[in-house]
Amino acid sequence: xxxxxxxxxxxxxxxxxxxxxxxxxxxxxxxxxxxxxxxxxxxxxxxxxxxxxxxxxxxxxxxxxxxxxxxxxxxxxxxxxxxxxxxxxxxxxxxxxxxxxxxxxxxxxxxxxxxxxxxxxxxxxxxxxxxxxxxxxxxxxxxxxxxxxxxxxxxxxxxxxxxxxxxxxxxxxxxxxxxxxxxxxxxxxxxxxxxxxxxxxxxxxxxxxxxxxxxxxxxxxxxxxxxxxxxxxxxxxxxxxxxxxxxxxxxxxxxxxxxxxxxxxxxxxxxxxxxxxxxxxxxxxxxxxxxxxxxxxxxxxxxxxxxxx
Amino acid sequence: xxxxxxxxxxxxxxxxxxxxxxxxxxxxxxxxxxxxxxxxxxxxxxxxxxxxxxxxxxxxxxxxxxxxxxxxxxxxxxxxxxxxxxxxxxxxxxxxxxxxxxxxxxxxxxxxxxxxxxxxxxxxxxxxxxxxxxxxxxxxxxxxxxxxxxxxxxxxxxxxxxxxxxxxxxxxxxxxxxxxxxxxxxxxxxxxxxxxxxxxxxxxxxxxxxxxxxxxxxxxxxxxxxxxxxxxxxxxxxxxxxxxxxxxxxxxxxxxxxxxxxxxxxxxxxxxxxxxxxxxxxxxxxxxxxxxxxxxxxxxxxxxxxxxxxxxxxxxxxxxxxxxxxxxxxxxxxxxxxxxxxxxxxxxxxxxxxxxxxxxxxxxxxxxxxxxxxxxxxxxxxxxxxxxxxxxxxxxxxxxxxxxxxxxxxxxxxxxxxxxxxxxxxxxxxxxxxxxxxxxxxxxxxxxxxxxxxxxxxxxxxxxxxxxxxxxxxxxxxxxxxxxxxxxxxxxxxxxxxxxxxxxxxxxxxxxxxxxxxxxxxxxxxxxxxxxxxxxxxxxxxxxxxxxxxxxxxxxxxxxxxxxxxxxxxxxxxxxxxxxxxxxxxxxxxxxxxxxxxxxxxxxxxxxxxxxxxxxxxxxxxxxxxxxxxxxxxxxxxxxxxxxxxxxxxxxxxxxxxxxxxxxxxx
Numbered sequence: 022x023x024x025x026x027x028x029x030x031x032x033x034x035x036x037x038x039x040x041x042x043x044x045x046x047x048x049x050x051x052x053x054x055x056x057x058x059x060x061x062x063x064x065x066x067x068x069x070x071x072x073x074x075x076x077x078x079x080x081x082x083x084x085x086x087x088x089x090x091x092x093x094x095x096x097x098x099x100x101x102x103x104x105x106x107x108x109x110x111x112x113x114x115x116x117x118x119x120x121x122x123x124x125x126x127x128x129x130x131x132x133x134x135x136x137x138x139x140x141x142x143x144x145x146x147x148x149x150x151x152x153x154x155x156x157x158x159x160x161x162x163x164x165x166x167x168x169x170x171x172x173x174x175x176x177x178x179x180x181x182x183x184x185x186x187x188x189x190x191x192x193x194x195x196x197x198x199x200x201x202x203x204x205x206x207x208x209x210x211x212x213x214x215x216x217x218x219x220x221x222x223x224x225x226x227x228x229x230x231x232x233x234x235x236x237x238x239x240x241x242x243x244x245x246x247x248x249x250x251x252x253x254x255x256x257x258x259x260x261x262x263x264x265x266x267x268x269x270x271x272x273x274x275x276x277x278x279x280x281x282x283x284x285x286x287x288x289x290x291x292x293x294x295x296x297x298x299x300x301x302x303x304x305x306x307x308x309x310x311x312x313x314x315x316x317x318x319x320x321x322x323x324x325x326x327x328x329x330x
Numbered sequence: 331x332x333x334x335x336x337x338x339x340x341x342x343x344x345x346x347x348x349x350x351x352x353x354x355x356x357x358x359x360x361x362x363x364x365x366x367x368x369x370x371x372x373x374x375x376x377x378x379x380x381x382x383x384x385x386x387x388x389x390x391x392x393x394x395x396x397x398x399x400x401x402x403x404x405x406x407x408x409x410x411x412x413x414x415x416x417x418x419x420x421x422x423x424x425x426x427x428x429x430x431x432x433x434x435x436x437x438x439x440x441x442x443x444x445x446x447x448x449x450x451x452x453x454x455x456x457x458x459x460x461x462x463x464x465x466x467x468x469x470x471x472x473x474x475x476x477x478x479x480x481x482x483x484x485x486x487x488x489x490x491x492x493x494x495x496x497x498x499x500x501x502x503x504x505x506x507x508x509x510x511x512x513x514x515x516x517x518x519x520x521x522x523x524x525x526x527x528x529x530x531x532x533x534x535x536x537x538x539x540x541x542x543x544x545x546x547x548x549x550x551x552x553x554x555x556x557x558x559x560x561x562x563x564x565x566x567x568x569x570x571x572x573x574x575x576x577x578x579x580x581x582x583x584x585x586x587x588x589x590x591x592x593x594x595x596x597x598x599x600x601x602x603x604x605x606x607x608x609x610x611x612x613x614x615x616x617x618x619x620x621x622x623x624x625x626x627x628x629x630x631x632x633x634x635x636x637x638x639x640x641x642x643x644x645x646x647x648x649x650x651x652x653x654x655x656x657x658x659x660x661x662x663x664x665x666x667x668x669x670x671x672x673x674x675x676x677x678x679x680x681x682x683x684x685x686x687x688x689x690x691x692x693x694x695x696x697x698x699x700x701x702x703x704x705x706x707x708x709x710x711x712x713x714x715x716x717x718x719x720x721x722x723x724x725x726x727x728x729x730x731x732x733x734x735x736x737x738x739x740x741x742x743x744x745x746x747x748x749x750x751x752x753x754x755x756x757x758x759x760x761x762x763x764x765x766x767x768x769x770x771x772x773x774x775x776x777x778x779x780x781x782x783x784x785x786x787x788x789x790x791x792x793x794x795x796x797x798x799x800x801x802x803x804x805x806x807x808x809x810x811x812x813x814x815x816x817x818x819x820x821x822x823x824x825x826x827x828x829x830x831x832x833x834x835x836x837x838x839x840x841x842x843x844x845x846x847x848x849x850x851x852x853x854x855x856x857x858x859x860x861x862x863x864x865x866x867x868x869x870x871x872x873x874x875x876x877x878x879x880x881x882x883x884x885x886x887x888x889x890x891x892x893x894x895x896x897x898x899x900x901x902x903x904x905x906x907x908x909x910x911x912x913x914x915x916x917x918x919x920x921x922x923x924x925x926x927x928x929x930x931x932x933x934x935x936x937x938x939x940x941x942x943x944x945x946x947x948x949x950x951x952x953x954x955x956x957x958x959x960x961x962x963x964x965x966x967x968x969x970x971x972x973x974x975x976x977x978x979x980x981x982x983x984x985x986x987x988x989x990x991x992x993x994x995x996x997x
Contacts, residue, residue: 059485124692130566131400132691134488135626138402139687142619146681258615262496265489300504307493314486315478 026172031291037179037248039287040186044241045264046271046279046286047193048114048234054210054274055230056126061137062117064261065144066235070110070242071252072148075159077102083160086250090162098162103185106243107236114235115228123224141257148254156253159246182244189240190280193233197276202229210274259303263290266310272320281321361540365533373649375532380644381539382601387624387636388546389593394622395631395701396559397586398566399480400488403495404621407591409502409613410471411464411598413509416608418455419519422510425451457521460599461542468595469588476587480580495618499610514609521603528603535604542600543637546593549851550633553589556850556861557836557843560829562586563631564837567826573808574786574818576841576906585847616680623683626690629697638698646682651675702828702886712881722930724876729867732909732939735799739764739910739941740785740816745794745804747777747784747965754780756965757794762910767932767942769952769973772962773985778945779821781962782912785943786818787811799909813841815909819899819916821945827888831879831898834887835868838905871901874931893924900928910941917951929954949977961985 045067052060081098082088090098117140125133166177197203202225208216209226217223245260246252267286271278286306293305313320344352365374386408393401417423427442427449434440439459443452455463479490502509509515520528521538528534553559561582564572573579602608620643628639655675662670690697740762747755755777762768770778783789785796787808796804803811817838826834843864849857872879875897882890887898896916903911913932917925929951936942936955946952952959953973960970963985969976976982 057485059489121688121692128695130398131394131484131488132695134400134485135622136688136691138619138622139684139691142680142684142687146678146684150678150681258496262489262493269486300500303500304497307497310493311478311490314482314490318482318486 023172027295029170029173031295032288033173033175033179035288035291036284037182037244037287038290039284040182041241041244041248041260041283042263042267042286043280043283044186044189044237044244045260046267046283047190047276048238049265049268050271050273050276050279051206051230051234053268055206055213055227056122056133058122058133058137059265060234061134061261062114062140062144063137063234063238063264064257065141065148066110066113066117067238067242067245067260067264068252068254068257069113069144069148070106070239071159071246071256072152072157072242073109073239074102074106074243074246075157075252077105078160078162081162083162085158086161088160088162089164091164095162095164099181099185103240103243106239110239110242111232111236114231114238117235118228118231123227145254145257152254154254156251156255159250159252161247161250163247178247182248185240186244189237193237194276196233202226206230262303262310263306266306266313269310270313270320272322275320275322278320278322365536371532374536376645376648378532378536378539378604379648380641381536381543382597382604383621383624383644384543384637384640385539385546385597385600386594386621387628387640388543388550388633389590389597390621390625391628391631391633391636392550392553392562392593393586393590394625395629395636396554396566397562397583398484399583399586400484401491401587401590401618402488402622403491403493403498403615403618404590404594405613405615405617406475406491406495406498407468407472407594408598408601408617409498409610410468410591411595412602412608412613413502413515413598414464414467414595415455415457415460415599416515416518416602417508418453418460419457419603420515420517421452422515423453423508427451454519457519457599457603460603461596464595464599465592466595468598469592472588472591473584476584480583480587492615492618495615499614502610502613509608509610512610514607515602516607518602518606518608520606530606535600539600542596546596547633547637552851552853553847554633556853556857557840557845557864558582558585558847558850560833560837561840563829563833564826564840566631567828568824570788570808571820571824571826572837574788574812575837575902576809576812577837578807578809589847619680620683623686625697627686627697629699629701631701632697632699635697635699635701642698643683643686647676647679651679707889708881708885722927723874723934725870725873726934726938728870729874729904730938732941735764737764738762738797739766739799740943741795741797742781742785743795743797745781745784745791745796747780747789747791754965755784755791758962758965758967760960760967760970762941762943763957764941765936765939766958767936767944767956768958768960769944769946769956770960770962771946771949771952771976775964776962776985777965778962779914780965782818782914782943782945785811785912786816809841812906815907816912817903817906817908817910818912819896819903819914821914821918823895823899825887825895825898825902828886830884830886831872831890831901832865832868832883834898834902835871835905836864838902839864839867839907842907868905871904874904875901893920896920896928900931904935908940910943911935913942913944913946915945915947917946917948925951953977 045063048063049060052058078098083098121136121140122133125136161178163178163181167174197206205216205221206226206229208219208221209223213223245256263286264283267282268279269282270285271280271282286309289305289309290302294302297305341349364377386404390401390404393399393404431440431451435442439455440451440453442449444450475494479487482490503512522528561572561577564575564577565579565582569579624639624643625636627642628637629635655673658673658675659671662668738761742758742760744757744759745755746753746757758781760768770781772778780789784791787803787806787810791804794804795802798814798816801814803814803816826837843860845857845860869883872883878894878897879901882894887895890898900913900916916932917928920928925948932942932944933955944955956973958970959973959976961968961976961979961982968981968985969979971979
C-alpha cells in the first residue's frame with residue numbers, strides 16, 4: 022500500500038467511525054442543550070442498543086457471518102432491526118428520564134449526574150451478568166461487495182453506514198428545524214422558563230430529547246456491531262467518551278456541531294491510531310477534549326446551552 | 331424489659347459532647363481489640379482493606395463533599411502513590427551504579443547490587459518515608475491535572491477527570507520499562523519497623539491502616555472546621571457568591587484537589603505495600619466509582635459518614651455477599667433448584683453499586699450520616715431570648731467605627747459593558763464620596779445590577795475605568811476587589827443555603843483571616859485565637875439584628891424567612907470589613923415595616939462612617955437615605971442630583987412612568 026492508499030483507507034475507516042460517534046454525540050448534545058446534564062447513562066444505552074440489535078438479528082436466524090442476504094430481504098431485515106433497536110433504546114431513555122431523573126430536576130448540585138452514573142453502571146452490569154464477559158459475534162448479513170480504490174478498499178458496509186447515518190441526521194435536522202415539537206425543543210434549550218410560559222410542555226420536550234438521543238444511540242450501537250462484527254458489555258465506555266468529546270468539540274447543545282464533531286473524532290481516531298498506535302488513541306481523544314474545553318469551551322460551532330447564571 | 335428505656339434515659343442525660351467522646355472511646359477500643367477477639371487472618375485482612383478504602387473515601391470526600399467538585403478519576407492519584415512506592419522499592423527500575431548514588435545509599439534509600447552483571451542500583455525507599463513523599467507527589471499531580479481543568483464548569487470537570495482516571499492506567503500498561511506493563515510490579519518491599527519486616531501477616535497492616543484512617547479523619551475534621559473548609563463549602567454552595575466574599579476560587583479548588591490527591595497517594599503506598607504488587611487493573615474506573623459510591627452512601631461532606639460508607643461496602647463485598655452466596659447455594663441444594671446453586675452474588679457487587687447510587691440520589695441524598703443536621707424552627711420563647719428591638723441595630727458600638735479617607739471613595743469613569751450586541755452600560759460616570767450614600771435608580775433592565783457586577787468584577791467592562799480609593803480595580807478578580815474593601819449583596823439573594831447563619835457570616839471574614847491548610851490542621855494557639863475572634867465578631871454582627879438573627883445563628887439559611895435571608899446577606903457583607911457597601915435592592919420583597927427597619931439600619935451604618943452605594947426602587951427609602959441619586963435608563967445615566975430634584979426631573983418621569991402618566995401629572 023502506498024502512503025496515499027493508506028491515507029484513503031484511514032479516511033474511509035474514519036468516516037465510518039465518525040458516523041457512529043456523530044449519532045452518539047447527538048444524544049449528549051440534545052440532553053445537555055436542555056438540561057445542562059452530562060448523561061452518563063448514554064454510554065451504556067449505546068451498548069445495550071448493540072445487544073438489542075444482536076438479538077433482533079438472531080430472530081431472523083442470522084448468527085455468524087455465513088448467512089448473506091441481498092435485495093428486499095436485506096433491506097427488510099435492516100429496516101426492522103434499526104426500528105426495533107431504536108424504539109427499544111428510545112423507550113429505555115424515556116424510562117430513565119421519567120422515573121429516575123425527573124424527580125431530581127429541581128435538585129441543585131451533582132445529584133442528577135451521579136444518578137446517570139449509577140444507571141450506566143446498572144445497565145453495564147445487567148448485560149455483564151446476563152450475557153457474560155466474552156464478546157459476542159455480531160451477525161452481518163451484508164454481501165461482501167467491495168471496490169478497490171487504488172490500494173484502499175471500500176466495502177458495502179461502510180457505504181451503508183454512511184447512508185443510514187446521513188438519513189438519520191437529516192431526519193433529526195428536519196425534526197428540530199421544521200416541526201412544532203422541534204421548535205419547542207429549541208425554545209426550551211434557549212430559555213426553559215420562558216418556553217414554559219409560552220405554553221411549551223417542557224416535560225414533553227425533555228422526554229422527546231431523551232427518546233431521540235437514546236434512539237440514535239441505539240442506531241449507533243447497531244452500526245458498531247455491523248462495523249466491527251462483534252459486541253461486548255465493555256464497548257460503552259470508549260465510544261461514549263468519544264461521543265461526548267465529539268459533542269463538546271462541535272459545541273455542546275449544537276446539533277450540526279455534534280455531527281461535525283463526530284466526523285472529526287472518527288477521523289482523528291483512524292489517523293491517530295495509524296500514526297501513533299491504537300493504544301494511545303484514548304489519550305489523543307482525551308487530549309482533544311481537554312484542549313477544547315480549556316481553550317475553546319464553545320466548541321467549533323458555538324455552544325447552544327441555556328444561559329443560566 | 332424495663333432496663334432498656336432506663337438505659338436510654340441515662341444515655342440521653344449525658345451532655346452531647348461527652349456522649350460523642352464516649353462513643354469515640356468505645357469505637358477506638360473495639361477497633362483496637364478486634365484482632366484479639368476475632369483471630370482470623372482473612373477477616374483482619376478484609377478490615378485492613380476496608381480501612382484503605384475509607385482513606386480513599388475521606389480524600390474524595392474533601393473534593394466532592396467539601397468543595398463540590400465531582401471527580402470521577404480519583405483512582406488516578408491512588409495509582410500514582412502506589413506506583414511511586416512500587417517502583418522505588420522493587421527490582422523494576424535498576425539504573426547502573428555510579429558513585430553519585432553513594433550519598434543515597436548512605437541514607438538507606440538505595441543499595442548497590444549485582445546479579446552477575448554490572449553493578450546496579452536497587453531502590454529501597456522506606457515505607458514510612460514513602461507515605462508523606464507519595465502524598466506530596468500525588469498532590470503535585472493533583473495540581474498538574476487540576477490547573478487546566480478547575481476553571482471549567484463543574485459538570486465538565488467530571489468528564490475531564492474521568493479521562494484522567496482512564497489515562498493513568500493506560501500509561502501504566504504501556505510504559506513497561508517503569509511499571510512492567512499489564513503484568514504488574516512484583517517483589518514490592520514490605521514495610522519494616524526497626525528491622526522487622528511486616529511480611530504477609532495481616533495484623534501489622536491492620537494496625538497501620540487504623541492509624542492512617544485516624545490521622546486522615548483528624549485532618550479532615552480540622553480542615554472542615556476551619557477557614558479553609560468554610561471556603562470550600564462556600565464554593566460548593568455558590569461559586570459566584572464565594573468569589574465576591576473574597577474566596578480565591580482557583581487556589582482553593584486546587585487545594586481541595588491536591589489534598590484529596592494526597593490522601594489517595596498515601597493510600598496507594600499503604601495498599602501496594604500490603605499487596606506487594608501493583609497492576610494497572612487495580613486503579614481503573616471501577617475503583618473510582620466504588621470510592622464515589624462510598625462517599626455517596628455515607629453522605630457527601632460527612633467525615634464519619636464516608637468512613638461508614640467505605641466500611642459497609644467493603645465488608646459487603648468480603649463478608650456478606652460470599653456468605654449470602656454460600657447460604658443460597660445450600661438452600662438451592664435443599665430445594666433442588668439448579669439456578670440457586672449457581673448464583674454468585676459477589677459478581678453482582680457492581681450492580682449493587684449502581685443501585686446504591688440511584689437509590690441514594692432519589693431517596694436519601696444526604697447519605698447514611700448527613701453532614702448537616704436539620705434544625706427545627708424556633709419556638710416563640712426561644713426567639714425572644716435575644717433582646718427584642720425593632721427599628722434599628724442592637725449593640726452597634728461593638729462593631730466599631732469606619733475610618734474614611736477624604737475625597738471620593740469610588741469613581742466610575744465612562745464604563746461600557748456589552749453583551750454581544752446589547753449595550754448594557756454606555757459610558758456611565760458615577761462618583762461616591764467617602765462617607766456618603768449614593769442611590770442608583772432606574773427602570774428594570776436599565777443596567778443597575780450590571781453596574782454592580784462591573785464594579786465587583788463579575789462582568790468585564792469593555793471601556794472605562796473604575797477607581798476605588800484612588801486605585802484601579804477594573805480587571806481585578808472578584809476576590810481581589812473584595813479584599814480592597816468593596817462588598818456587595820445580590821438582588822436575588824445569594825447566600826450559601828446549606829450552611830448556618832454563623833457560617834455564612836464567618837465566610838464573609840475569609841479575606842480578613844489568614845489561616846492556611848497547615849495552620850488549620852495544626853491549630854496552633856495563633857489559629858485558635860484567630861478563630862475565636864472571628865466567631866466573636868460574627869456573633870456581634872449577627873446580634874445587630876436583635877432577635878431576628880441571633881437565636882437562629884445555628885440554623886441553615888435555607889430555612890429562614892425571606893426578610894431574614896436579606897438580613898443575613900447584609901450581615902455577611904458587613905463581616906468582610908467593607909470600606910464601601912454595595913446594596914442591590916436590599917428591601918425588595920420586604921413589607922413596609924421591614925423596609926423601614928432596614929432603611930433605619932442602613933442609615934445608622936452610614937452614621938458610623940460606612941460609604942454606601944445602593945440600588946433601590948422604593949423612592950421613600952431613596953429619599954430617606956441618599957445624598958445623591960443617579961438615574962440610569964437603557965444603560966445610560968440620564969440625570970444625577972439630590973433626591974428631591976430627581977423626583978421632579980422630566981426625563982426621570984418619562985423613563986419611569988411613560989408619557990401618558992407624565993401628561994396626566996402635569997395637568
